Amino acid sequence: MEERWLVGVDLGGTTIKLAFISMYGEILHKWEIPTNLSEQGKHITLDVAKAINKKLHELGEVKHKLLGIGMGAPGPVDLATGVVYEGINLGWKDYPLKDLLEVETGLPVMIDNDANIAALGEMWKGAGEGAKDLVCVTLGTGVGGGVIANGEIVHGISGAAGEIGHITVVSENGAPCNCGKTGCLETVASATGIARLAKEALQKSTENSALREILENNGTVTSKDVFDALHTDAIAKQVVEQMASYLGLAIANISNIMNPEKVVIGGGVSKAGDVLLAPVQRYFEQYAFSRVAKSTKLAIATLGNDAGVIGGAWLVRTKFGNY
Numbered sequence: 001m002e003e004r005w006l007v008g009v010d011l012g013g014t015t016i017k018l019a020f021i022s023m024y025g026e027i028l029h030k031w032e033i034p035t036n037l038s039e040q041g042k043h044i045t046l047d048v049a050k051a052i053n054k055k056l057h058e059l060g061e062v063k064h065k066l067l068g069i070g071m072g073a074p075g076p077v078d079l080a081t082g083v084v085y086e087g088i089n090l091g092w093k094d095y096p097l098k099d100l101l102e103v104e105t106g107l108p109v110m111i112d113n114d115a116n117i118a119a120l121g122e123m124w125k126g127a128g129e130g131a132k133d134l135v136c137v138t139l140g141t142g143v144g145g146g147v148i149a150n151g152e153i154v155h156g157i158s159g160a161a162g163e164i165g166h167i168t169v170v171s172e173n174g175a176p177c178n179c180g181k182t183g184c185l186e187t188v189a190s191a192t193g194i195a196r197l198a199k200e201a202l203q204k205s206t207e208n209s210a211l212r213e214i215l216e217n218n219g220t221v222t223s224k225d226v227f228d229a230l231h232t233d234a235i236a237k238q239v240v241e242q243m244a245s246y247l248g249l250a251i252a253n254i255s256n257i258m259n260p261e262k263v264v265i266g267g268g269v270s271k272a273g274d275v276l277l278a279p280v281q282r283y284f285e286q287y288a289f290s291r292v293a294k295s296t297k298l299a300i301a302t303l304g305n306d307a308g309v310i311g312g313a314w315l316v317r318t319k320f321g322n323y
Ligand SMILES: [Zn+2]
Pocket: 165, 166, 177, 178, 179, 180, 181, 184, 186
């Protein structure tokens, strides 16, 4: 039988990542196009269709080679209809993404939230290593989450399950969050949250700090600056401890409910690697139920920016691949 390819698409606010992927999850061809945000994002589906056709043409392949498209969208999604309730930064409101993309490509399409799709990618080919019960926490500009139980994403009654970033971890006098609440995990564990914690710590202290010099010279201090200064700077160490305690607490509470095989930490902040994982692991063990702490493993994500396209391919394989 001729081998078919899966198409993974990861829709972001600035770029759309696309890939042709084998039935075994290997990326065969990977490329990007810019996200056209004009006219409330109405050109996006046609741009994706054209990009797929152009790549097929370049490779001398025909549409039949493709089994279907799995796409991650930034925002909550109605799975049954493939409608994006709200496309964050795209201008979409109750947008029929699945239907439009099916019409424009002639291929079957599966849609889910981007953080959920990234979790599927890590489950299949990344740090999850095939674990069927897995939680993925993505630490980027915000904090995203995906919860997989028995191999399937948990969506909840309104598509809002797994919003780990909006777990309240600072119950009093927390910083405002983009969601309208205060004290969410996102306000202390995202790249922007870590930078904010660093600025607060510098304001409260008169101690000499490499971070203070960076703040004075650049007008800002980033999460990467904090991790880079970790071993030489007391304030950087204090900020990472603070962030790790909140993240460890949130992961412990999720794990007490799920007792997943793996909790995978991804996103730009996770590039810090072991210096992030070690303190989070320590707080996780402090806060989790002991049987959970012993059996649930924490790991840094391994797929980076490819998690979304691989997770999209997984959706197509599961739905249309007769597995
Ligand atoms: Zn929030």
